[in-house]
Amino acid sequence: MNQMLAINGGDPISRKTIPIHMPYLDKNDFNIVYNTIKSSYVSGNGPACMEFEKELAKYLEVKHVFYTNSCTAALDLAFKVKNFPSGSEVIVPNFTYTSTALAPLLNNLKVQLVDVNSYNGNIDLSKIEAAINQKTVAIVPVDYAGNPVEMEPILEIAKKHNLYVVHDTAQSLGSEYRCQKSGVLADVATYSFHGTKNMTTGEGGALVTNCDEIAQKVAIMREKGTDKQSFLVDKQDRGYYQYVDIGNSYVQSNLNGSLGITQLRKLDWMNSKRNEIAQYYIEELHSLPNIELPKITENSKTNWHIFYILVPPKQKYWIMDALRAEGVQANVHYTPLHRNKFYSHLGCDVDFPGSMEFFNRLLRIPIFPSLSKKQQQYIVKAVKKVIQSL
Numbered sequence: 001m002n003q004m005l006a007i008n009g010g011d012p013i014s015r016k017t018i019p020i021h022m023p024y025l026d027k028n029d030f031n032i033v034y035n036t037i038k039s040s041y042v043s044g045n046g047p048a049c050m051e052f053e054k055e056l057a058k059y060l061e062v063k064h065v066f067y068t069n070s071c072t073a074a075l076d077l078a079f080k081v082k083n084f085p086s087g088s089e090v091i092v093p094n095f096t097y098t099s100t101a102l103a104p105l106l107n108n109l110k111v112q113l114v115d116v117n118s119y120n121g122n123i124d125l126s127k128i129e130a131a132i133n134q135k136t137v138a139i140v141p142v143d144y145a146g147n148p149v150e151m152e153p154i155l156e157i158a159k160k161h162n163l164y165v166v167h168d169t170a171q172s173l174g175s176e177y178r179c180q181k182s183g184v185l186a187d188v189a190t191y192s193f194h195g196t197k198n199m200t201t202g203e204g205g206a207l208v209t210n211c212d213e214i215a216q217k218v219a220i221m222r223e224k225g226t227d228k229q230s231f232l233v234d235k236q237d238r239g240y241y242q243y244v245d246i247g248n249s250y251v252q253s254n255l256n257g258s259l260g261i262t263q264l265r266k267l268d269w270m271n272s273k274r275n276e277i278a279q280y281y282i283e284e285l286h287s288l289p290n291i292e293l294p295k296i297t298e299n300s301k302t303n304w305h306i307f308y309i310l311v312p313p314k315q316k317y318w319i320m321d322a323l324r325a326e327g328v329q330a331n332v333h334y335t336p337l338h339r340n341k342f343y344s345h346l347g348c349d350v351d352f353p354g355s356m357e358f359f360n361r362l363l364r365i366p367i368f369p370s371l372s373k374k375q376q377q378y379i380v381k382a383v384k385k386v387i388q389s390l
């Protein structure tokens, strides 16, 4: 094999590009969707959706689970049910997907960006209190890459300042913080089942809470402001339901709900596959010069939603191109919010040194349950080949 880099005309490590992500779908998934179509119950909040919610509640050990059409919708709902005075402020980490910040904005609230740790992309705990003022009503911590945020100190700050905590766990289903599933300690947590996530229902999300009062409101607002949910669940044979509040349609089709059932049943297995791959990468790459590997929060377990390497910032894009030339679909992730046109008025690079350092160094490499041993070996070889050439 020609050891010249493929980017310079050498032979690539893998002739076929190894994708960054692939959903894991098997016969059980195909069968359940087929059978659900045959049942003709295809519309929203059907029996399969309810079964999925029940199984997810058991898995997370929480009281209420509401399956929604996305995590973005679940985040929006989390604020819709609170009715905070317009102009109130919400603390959002600067290194996240736009949905985390859209939720307060869609509810006439203001976003206050807080910087993240330069070593793992989670909110910088030491910078939260400085961002709190009289108008602050909530905080939305995020588990970046599936790695749990330190929830205990966040809950202490929230208690001291009477803040509502919405935990954006879009990426961290199955991760654990202090022996509990990540998400269960917040007032509300929101998961994603988008095709790129550790389990998928095509599109989809869930709002999870232990609070009965929030749950009652979510049930109505998810169903266009109607009391259809109680009509369905309580089996009251009234033949109609009332329009009782404002709302939107956040319910998800029974077809997607059925996929949730089979996907959830293999989630722990899929996450254990990701863990095996991550451990292999760590073993093979930890002593390479010039890169750092993910640091997982103490007393936590990550679901390895994303595996990244931190590389020298000046060479990041060259390394990405060189890995791609070797047949490995490396990628960047999350442009910090303030770097996007829509959020650029909320700060500049000097305000967010942690986010900028993390972003400037971060490169994702493929991780998904069906990644074969051969592909894993190719990825390791490609990373070594490229990094050792620096």
Ligand SMILES: Cc1ncc(COP(=O)(O)O)c(C=O)c1O
Pocket (backbone or CB within 6 Å): 070, 071, 072, 073, 096, 097, 099, 100, 142, 168, 170, 171, 191, 192, 193, 194, 204, 205
């Ligand atoms: C942190 C975070 N929040 C929210 C979302 C939105 O999820 P969905 O696509 O299910 O709306 C994502 C999607 O990647 C995300 O990474």
